[in-house]
Structures are given as structure tokens and as C-alpha cells.
Amino acid sequence: MLDHSTLPPTVSVQESVPSLASVSPPEQKKKHRLRRVWRGFWSLVDWLMGAAVLIVGLAILAVIPVLNFLSLGYLIEVSGRIARTGKMRAGFIGIRKASAVGSLVAGTWLVLLPVRLVSGMWKDAELIDQGSPTAKGWYIFLIMITVLAAIHIAWAAIRGGRLRHFLWPAPIQFFRWMGQDGKFTQVRNSVLNYIKALGLPYYLWLGFRGFVGAVIWLAVPVLILFGGAQIASTPLAAIVNLIGAGFLMIAVSYLPFMQAHFANEGQFRALFQVKKVRDVFRRAPIAFWLSLFATLLFALPLYILKIELPPQDLAWIPSVVFVVFIFPARLLVGWAFSRGLRREKKGHWIFRYASRFAMAPIVGAYAFIVWLTQYLTFNGTWSLLEQHAFLVPAPMLGL
Amino acid sequence: MSVSPPPLPLRIRLRAALKNLLFIGLLAGGIGYGILRLWEPEPTPSVRIPKDDVLAVAENIDAKFADNWAEKNLTPIGRADDLTVMRRIGLALTGSVPSLEEIRHFEKQKQDKKIEWWTNRLFDDRRTSAYLAERFARTYVGVEVGPFIIYRRYRMVSWLNDQFFENRPYDQLVRDLIAAKGIWTTHPEANFLTVTVKQNDDKKNLPDPVKLAARTYRAFLGIRIDCMQCHDDMFGDRWKQKDFHQLAAFFSQSKLGMNGIQEDPKQGYQVRYRGKTKAVPVKPVVPFRPDLLPKNGGLRERLAKWVTNKENEAFSRATVNRVWALLFNQPLVDPVDNIPLEGPYPPGLEILATDFSEHQYDLQRLIRIIVQTRVFQMASASPHPETNPVTELHEKSWAAFPTTRLRPEQVAGSIIQSADLSPIDADSHIIKRVQRWFQTGGFVKRFGDLGEDEFGQQAGTLTQRLLLMNGELIKSRTKENPFMNASTRIGSLTKDHGKAVETAYLTVLTRRPGEEERAQFTDLLNEKHGGDRSRAMQDIYWTLLNSTEFSWNH
Numbered sequence: 001m002l003d004h005s006t007l008p009p010t011v012s013v014q015e016s017v018p019s020l021a022s023v024s025p026p027e028q029k030k031k032h033r034l035r036r037v038w039r040g041f042w043s044l045v046d047w048l049m050g051a052a053v054l055i056v057g058l059a060i061l062a063v064i065p066v067l068n069f070l071s072l073g074y075l076i077e078v079s080g081r082i083a084r085t086g087k088m089r090a091g092f093i094g095i096r097k098a099s100a101v102g103s104l105v106a107g108t109w110l111v112l113l114p115v116r117l118v119s120g121m122w123k124d125a126e127l128i129d130q131g132s133p134t135a136k137g138w139y140i141f142l143i144m145i146t147v148l149a150a151i152h153i154a155w156a157a158i159r160g161g162r163l164r165h166f167l168w169p170a171p172i173q174f175f176r177w178m179g180q181d182g183k184f185t186q187v188r189n190s191v192l193n194y195i196k197a198l199g200l201p202y203y204l205w206l207g208f209r210g211f212v213g214a215v216i217w218l219a220v221p222v223l224i225l226f227g228g229a230q231i232a233s234t235p236l237a238a239i240v241n242l243i244g245a246g247f248l249m250i251a252v253s254y255l256p257f258m259q260a261h262f263a264n265e266g267q268f269r270a271l272f273q274v275k276k277v278r279d280v281f282r283r284a285p286i287a288f289w290l291s292l293f294a295t296l297l298f299a300l301p302l303y304i305l306k307i308e309l310p311p312q313d314l315a316w317i318p319s320v321v322f323v324v325f326i327f328p329a330r331l332l333v334g335w336a337f338s339r340g341l342r343r344e345k346k347g348h349w350i351f352r353y354a355s356r357f358a359m360a361p362i363v364g365a366y367a368f369i370v371w372l373t374q375y376l377t378f379n380g381t382w383s384l385l386e387q388h389a390f391l392v393p394a395p396m397l398g399l
Numbered sequence: 400m401s402v403s404p405p406p407l408p409l410r411i412r413l414r415a416a417l418k419n420l421l422f423i424g425l426l427a428g429g430i431g432y433g434i435l436r437l438w439e440p441e442p443t444p445s446v447r448i449p450k451d452d453v454l455a456v457a458e459n460i461d462a463k464f465a466d467n468w469a470e471k472n473l474t475p476i477g478r479a480d481d482l483t484v485m486r487r488i489g490l491a492l493t494g495s496v497p498s499l500e501e502i503r504h505f506e507k508q509k510q511d512k513k514i515e516w517w518t519n520r521l522f523d524d525r526r527t528s529a530y531l532a533e534r535f536a537r538t539y540v541g542v543e544v545g546p547f548i549i550y551r552r553y554r555m556v557s558w559l560n561d562q563f564f565e566n567r568p569y570d571q572l573v574r575d576l577i578a579a580k581g582i583w584t585t586h587p588e589a590n591f592l593t594v595t596v597k598q599n600d601d602k603k604n605l606p607d608p609v610k611l612a613a614r615t616y617r618a619f620l621g622i623r624i625d626c627m628q629c630h631d632d633m634f635g636d637r638w639k640q641k642d643f644h645q646l647a648a649f650f651s652q653s654k655l656g657m658n659g660i661q662e663d664p665k666q667g668y669q670v671r672y673r674g675k676t677k678a679v680p681v682k683p684v685v686p687f688r689p690d691l692l693p694k695n696g697g698l699r700e701r702l703a704k705w706v707t708n709k710e711n712e713a714f715s716r717a718t719v720n721r722v723w724a725l726l727f728n729q730p731l732v733d734p735v736d737n738i739p740l741e742g743p744y745p746p747g748l749e750i751l752a753t754d755f756s757e758h759q760y761d762l763q764r765l766i767r768i769i770v771q772t773r774v775f776q777m778a779s780a781s782p783h784p785e786t787n788p789v790t791e792l793h794e795k796s797w798a799a800f801p802t803t804r805l806r807p808e809q810v811a812g813s814i815i816q817s818a819d820l821s822p823i824d825a826d827s828h829i830i831k832r833v834q835r836w837f838q839t840g841g842f843v844k845r846f847g848d849l850g851e852d853e854f855g856q857q858a859g860t861l862t863q864r865l866l867l868m869n870g871e872l873i874k875s876r877t878k879e880n881p882f883m884n885a886s887t888r889i890g891s892l893t894k895d896h897g898k899a900v901e902t903a904y905l906t907v908l909t910r911r912p913g914e915e916e917r918a919q920f921t922d923l924l925n926e927k928h929g930g931d932r933s934r935a936m937q938d939i940y941w942t943l944l945n946s947t948e949f950s951w952n953h
Binding site (some may be wrong): 002014096116121123124125127128129130131134135138188189191192195228229230231232237238241306309313314372375376377378379380382 | 418419421422499500503548549553554557579581582583584585586612643656658659661662820821825829832882888889893894895898899902
């Protein structure tokens with residue numbers, strides 16, 4: 001987990017590389033290639049692990065009150081970075097850092113497994129025969145194994161927190177490190193620097209503003225639909241619902257791009273600069289249409305998972321589905337927006353109008369499905385407030 | 400001569416101090432959290448001292464029963480031991496036997512506080528509200544799958560779970576059910592009506608007033624007059640066909656609109672009475688105490704208020720009888736939903752019904768009173784069978800605790816719980832909870848669900864016996880598995896054979912073994928070590944789970 005550059009030289013992990021002088025040129029080239037392939041393979045594994053950890057991490061954050069702004073902030077930033085740089089790969093933010101966290105979490109979990117087992121054995125031994133020699137024996141063993149596990153976890157984290165550090169305690173290195181001066185300051189600095197590098201306040205603030213902006217955009221249509229659900233008269237309810245759905249269609253046509261524009265500009269008022277976004281749309285109408293289609297389509301699976309609620313401690317599992325689907329949608333929105341920003345000319349009028357017309361059935365179908373969800377999802381009409389395509393899986397739950 | 404370095408500026412020192420503080424805070428928080436997770440502290444259930452009036456009401460009921468026994472010249476059997484009473488309460492409120500951990504805590508309580516402590520503990524436990532929700536849901540909506548989309552049973556059970564956990568006054572809950580409006584997901588109580596909707600028939604997706612009237616009579620008034628749907632009462636003149644349909648007429652304006660269940664004053668209700676040739680419009684009229692029916696409001700709102708009116712004693716009696724049945728597995732008035740309006744009533748019913756209505760229809764208070772009565776704490780087997788044997792009259796008069804078969808989910812819940820030394824509750828690992836959910840469902844399916852007929856006593860079948868002896872559940876919960884099964888853990892964590900046998904008895908049967916039992920099973924463990932001892936523990940567990948005692952509430 002920790003930044004190697006901040007660690008003392010004796011702690012940094014050196015790769016064991018054979019001396020190049022002892023290898024002849026053709027062999028040297030072959031070795032280089034093999035080493036590159038080997039490193040590339042592990043880099044890929046590391047990247048994939050980082051992506052998995054990131055998805056699960058965002059999913060867990062998305063169901064924790066207040067911290068869910070971090071999750072939303074990250075997803076908005078994904079669109080913003082691509083819009084700013086024009087590169088899709090810029091949207092994969094912090095994958096390597098996530099991999100480090102994943103290693104640390106997985107390693108800690110592994111080390112704690114035997115501790116948990118011993119803890120369970122001690123507890124059961126106490127239940128079977130309180131104060132018996134067997135129970136006392138397990139108690140002493142539990143203290144020992146807890147202390148050892150704590151030291152092992154701390155030492156593995158200090159060395160970098162990768163899985164290999166948890167598998168081998170490197171005792172000689174540990175005693176050498178113990179003899180050094182200024183350990184506390186080094187460890188403290190590296191931990192704090194890592195946390196600082198995560199940019200949590202930035203994402204939290206971005207997510208909060210993105211949330212507020214989206215709520216302003218969605219408030220009118222959602223409240224109309226919500227109000228429509230309270231009307232007993234079917235004809236009147238139908239009219240109110242149609243009006244609400246109409247407003248919702250307009251809001252969802254703009255909102256993903258307004259959020260991308262906001263992330264690109266970094267200013268709250270950007271969330272309402274409709275003219276600017278329309279201008280960008282004209283330059284990449286088909287890309288906009290495609291990304292809107294993906295955003296709305298990818299929002300649907302989570303509605304299916306909302307039909308029944310899982311237990312509270314498994315609430316993050318549907319949230320994983322949310323991240324898996326919404327993340328690519330945010331990438332596409334960023335990509336579409338960057339295309340619009342980088343083109344100087346407007347698209348041909350045929351494409352512009354065709355895209356506009358093609359948007360209508362998509363947003364119409366989406367508004368219909370959103371309206372329908374109140375009859376299907378566990379929270380009924382309240383689920384209208386959970387616009388997870390633009391917010392987090394359950395913003396009200398989170399707050 | 401050494402020169403001390405100049406002191407750092409205050410700003411830098413403050414920043415460093417802040418950094419240290421933050422770091423130490425993070426470290427301490429992380430370690431503290433880890434330790435808390437690993438060293439689960441002993442649960443400290445809220446201990447509420449029983450209110451004097453709860454005990455006073457229980458004593459009042461005891462006195463009534465004592466008079467009744469004296470009249471019948473019956474000698475009551477005597478009090479059951481504490482652990483037996485604990486087991487009964489656990490089975491009634493959570494659907495499973497108590498865990499060893501709960502038994503240990505129970506035994507640490509003061510003698511006169513044990514029952515109160517246990518009931519309080521269970522009222523704080525989501526297992527209780529979840530179990531009660533499922534039992535009551537069977538009364539309200541049955542066990543059928545119901546109409547597609549518009550009926551969400553699990554949603555309703557989840558809502559009931561919350562209501563029972565919060566101990567919402569029962570009259571309010573019933574009013575919500577009868578007068579429910581809105582979409583079945585947003586207003587889960589509306590499922591009480593939507594379950595009766597017949598889809599694709601000529602009634603245009605309307606809730607069925609006939610079914611709703613039958614459920615209202617049975618569930619909330621304790622009156623079974625389903626037959627009066629077609630004819631007058633053939634065994635008396637108390638109930639007429641019109642009594643049934645006039646109550647059904649209160650549901651006649653309900654319809655299913657865009658926004659769920661709504662009322663349409665234009666809708667009416669017509670019935671062709673027996674012996675008549677033409678259907679006639681039926682006005683909504685309550686079958687008794689018309690003075691309690693409010694003049695204003697929607698039809699169902701008025702009916703809901705009439706049903707739950709404090710002076711409508713039928714409502715309190717019906718609820719008391721049902722709660723009594725949940726605790727004893729046998730109602731005070733049998734069948735549970737057929738209580739005569741004018742009596743006579745068994746001892747205790749009127750006292751409990753009055754107390755229930757006078758205390759805001761507090762279900763938890765009602766349960767507290769019943770479990771404190773002498774009747775509930777009565778033994779089921781006589782300590783002196785030669786001089787005072789348990790007779791049928793004893794059981795019918797509640798002079799002995801009636802022995803009844805465990806319900807299928809109680810058998811499954813108890814098998815699963817007895818394979819763990821700690822309670823499998825909301826704090827248990829999610830894997831254990833998910834496993835319990837799947838195993839219970841699978842077992843009940845094979846064992847045979849009793850369905851809506853909650854308290855119909857059924858004889859055990861050969862299939863059920865075989866399922867207990869050779870079924871997958873018992874096999875998987877008794878086999879050698881140090882991570883999941885108590886039998887293996889007990890075998891490995893105590894070398895004392897007597898202690899191992901005693902622990903197995905406590906975990907499975909919630910009692911200690913008798914001298915003979917202890918000697919018999921200790922012999923089985925003697926001279927056995929390692930795998931042989933573990934297998935012997937499996938055999939002991941299997942034997943206890945297959946004992947008749949395990950499958951009965953006694």
C-alpha cells in the first residue's frame with residue numbers, strides 16, 4: 001500500500017536480476033524479452049486485480065451514507081478526464097492504487113483467517129466448559145496469534161502491502177528495520193502521503209456537487225411522477241404521469257452530458273450551461289446518441305435487482321452491478337463529449353437531426369420503465385427518487 | 400560543547416503534531432476495529448424489570464385456571480424446569496431451540512428474572528419479528544403465490560417484520576391492512592387486498608369481497624362463517640347468509656387502478672341469496688355492535704375502525720387466542736378462528752383480552768403475560784405418574800402443558816441451530832444465515848408445509864421420519880466438520896466425556912442428561928480418541944436429533 005519512494009533504502013524490495021555481464025548478447029536479448037513478457041503478465045494481473053478492487057470498492061462506498069458521494073465523484077471524474085484529455089485510458093483512474101489497496105485487504109483477510117478460527121475455538125471452548133484448561137489454552141493461543149498477526153500485517157503493510165509481503169514475513173529484513181532510526185516518521189509520512197494522493201476530498205466535493213446538480217435537474221420530473229402516484233383518479237394520474245415523463249425525457253437527454261461538462265470545467269454552474277452542451281452535441285451527434293443509449297440501457301439491470309432487497313450486509317452486491325454497468329457508460333459519455341470538444345465543425349444536419357429523433361424513443365422508453373419500476377421494485381414509488389443512472393444506487397438510503 | 404538547534408516555528412510544530420495525531424488516530428481506529436471484530440463481546444440484552452401489573456395479570460389468570468381445575472377435581476402437574484420453559488419460548492418466538500450460548504447467559508440470570516430476561520432478549524432480536532411476521536402473514540394472506548406482479552408476499556412479510564420489531568400497536572396494524580390504499584410495493588399492507596384479485600376474469604381485476612370478508616371474520620374477529628357465503632347457519636340461527644355478504648359489501652368499492660388499491664364509490668355489491676331468483680344489491684352492515692361503526696369515512700376505513708374498536712371484544716379475543724396458539728402450538732379456543740361471540744370462554748381469555756385492549760393492543764405485553772402464567776410454565780410430564788398421571792383432561796384443561804409436534808420450520812430451525820453453539824441471528828456471518836435460509840426452505844419443502852392451517856394437528860408420516868433419519872440436513876449438520884458443526888467442535892474441545900455428552904444434550908434438547916443417559920453415552924465415548932471419538936459424537940448427535948423428544952414441543 002505504501003509509497004516505495006518514501007521508504008528507507010533498506011526496506012525497498014529489490015528484484016533479483018542476474019548479472020548482465022555474465023550473459024552473451026543473443027541470450028541477453030532473449031532474457032530481456034522474457035523479462036518483459038513476465039513483467040507485462042504480472043502488470044496485467046495487477047491491473048485486472050486493481051480494476052476488480054476498484055469496482056467492489058466503489059460498490060461498497062455507494063451504499064455507505066455520505067461516502068457514496070466519493071463513488072459518484074469518481075464516476076463523474078471518469079467522464080471529465082476523458083473529456084479533458086480525449087483519451088479513453090485516462091478514464092481508468094487509480095487502478096494501480098486500487099490494486100495496492102486490494103492486496104492489502106486480501107492479505108489482511110488471509111492473515112486474519114486463522115485468528116478468527118482460533119477466536120471461534122476459544123469462544124466455543126468457553127461455552128462448553130467455562131474456565132477449563134482447554135479454554136485457557138485456546139485463550140493464550142489466541143493472544144499469541146493475535147499479536148503475531150498484528151505485527152505481521154503491520155510489517156507487510158510497511159513493506160508495500162502486496163500479497164507476497166503477507167505470504168513471507170522476511171524476518172531478517174524486519175529486525176534490520178527495527179534497528180533503524182526515524183521509523184515512526186517514515187511510516188507515518190508514507191501512510192499519510194498515500195491517503196493524500198487518493199484525493200478523497202476532491203472526489204467527495206465533486207460527487208456532492210454532481211449530486212446536487214443532478215437532483216436539481218431531476219427534481220421537477222421526479223416530483224411530478226411521485227405526485228402522480230398519490231392521485232386516486234386514474235385519468236388524472238395518467239395525465240400527471242405523462243407530464244412528469246415528458247420532463248424526465250428532457251432531463252435525461254441532457255443530464256449525462258451536463259455532468260461530463262461539469263467534470264470537465266470543474267465549476268458547478270457548468271451543470272446548467274445547456275447552450276454549451278448543445279453546441280458540443282452538434283459536433284458529435286452520433287457519439288452523443290450512442291453514449292446516451294448506453295447510459296440509459298446500462299441503468300436497467302439494477303432496476304431488476306431492486307425487485308427484492310438483499311440483507312443489509314449484502315446491499316453492496318447489487319451495487320457491484322451498478323458500477324459494472326455505469327462505469328462503461330461514463331467512459332462512453334466522456335468519449336462522446338471529448339469528440340464534440342475536439343471537432344471544429346458541426347456534424348452534418350442529417351446526422352444532427354437523425355440523432356435527435358433517435359433519442360426520443362430511447363428516452364421515452366427509459367421514462368416509461370422508470371415509471372413502471374414503482375410497481376416492481378421493493379421500495380415502490382420511493383424508487384423514483386433513486387435515479388442511479390445519474391446518482392448512486394440509492395441516494396436516499398445513503399443519506 | 401554541543402549547540403542545541405534553534406526551535407522550529409510553531410506552525411511547523413503544530414502541523415507535525417496534527418499529522419501525528421491523525422496517523423495515531425487512524426492506526427488506533429484500525430486496530431480497535433479489528434480487535435472488536437475478532438473478540439466479539441458477550442451480548443448484553445436489555446434487561447427490563449417486569450412490571451408488577453404484568454405479573455399481577457398473570458397471577459389473576461392463574462387463579463382462574465386454579466378454580467377451573469378445582470371444579471374438575473384436577474391436580475395440576477407442576478412446574479416445568481427453567482430450560483424447558485426457555486425452549487418453549489424460543490420455539491414459539493424464533494422457530495428454533497435456544498443455542499448453548501443463550502442457555503449459558505440464561506442460567507446466569509437471577510431465578511425470578513430468567514423468563515423476563517429471555518423474552519426481552521428475544522424481543523430485541525430480529526429473528527422474533529421475522530418469525531412472527533411469517534406466522535401472522537399466513538393468517539392474513541395464506542401461503543399461496545398469488546397474482547403476478549400485483550401481489551408481493553415477501554414485501555408484506557418484510558413490512559410486518561418491521562411492525563412487530565417496533566411493537567406497533569396491533570389495532571393500528573390491522574387498520575392499515577383493512578383500509579390499505581395505494582401500490583402494493585409502496586404500501587405493502589395493500590397486499591392484503593391484492594392477493595385476492597383474480598386476474599383475467601370477468602371482474603376486471605377487482606379484489607374479491609368474498610375472500611376478504613372470510614379473512615376479516617377469521618383473522619380479526621375469530622369467527623368462522625365461510626359456509627354462510629352460500630346459506631344460513633344450519634347448526635344454529637346465530638349467523639345468516641346476509642351477515643357474510645353485508646360484511647363483504649365493505650370491500651365492494653375497492654378496485655385496482657393505476658395507483659394501486661383505491662376506492663370507487665360508484666361500485667356496488669350484488670348477491671343472489673339462496674332460494675332467490677334475482678341478485679339484489681347488498682348494503683354494508685356489520686354483523687353485531689352496529690353502534691360502534693363510524694358514520695363517516697370510506698367503507699373500508701369505517702370497517703377497520705369498527706373491527707379495532709376498543710369495545711369490539713371479538714377483536715381482542717381473536718388476537719389473544721391466536722397469540723396463545725403461537726406460544727402453546729394449540730389455541731385456547733379450538734379452532735383458533737372460531738370463538739363464540741357470547742361465550743362461554745375458557746379461563747384467562749377474558750382477562751387477557753381486556754388487558755390487551757386496555758394496553759394499546761401491545762403484543763409484546765400480551766406475550767410477556769402469557770409466558771409468566773403458571774399454565775405456560777406447567778410441565779408436560781408428571782413427576783409422579785403413579786399418583787397423578789397426565790390425562791387427556793389434564794391437557795384439555797391446561798393442567799399439563801399440551802405436547803404437540805414441532806412445525807416443519809421449527810424442526811429445521813432447531814436442527815440448524817443445534818449444529819452451532821452460538822445463536823444464528825442477525826449478527827451471524829452472512830454465510831451461516833444464507834445457508835440457514837436455503838436449508839430451512841429445502842427441508843420444509845420435503846417435510847411438508849402445514850400451509851394456512853396453522854394449528855391443525857397432523858400425525859407424523861413415514862416420509863418425515865425417514866427424512867430425519869437419512870435426510871441431507873441432518874447428515875450435513877452432524878458430519879465431521881470443525882468449521883460448521885457443533886458435534887465436531889464439542890468432541891475436539893473437551894476431553895471430558897461427561898461434559899461432551901452434557902453439552903450435546905443442552906445444545907440439541909435444551910436440557911441436561913439424566914444419570915442413565917449420561918452413563919450410556921459416556922460409555923460410547925470411552926476409550927475412543929481422535930477420529931473414533933469424533934464419529935461417536937456424530938452418533939450421539941444423530942441419536943438426539945432423531946429422538947421423539949426433539950421433534951415435540953413439551
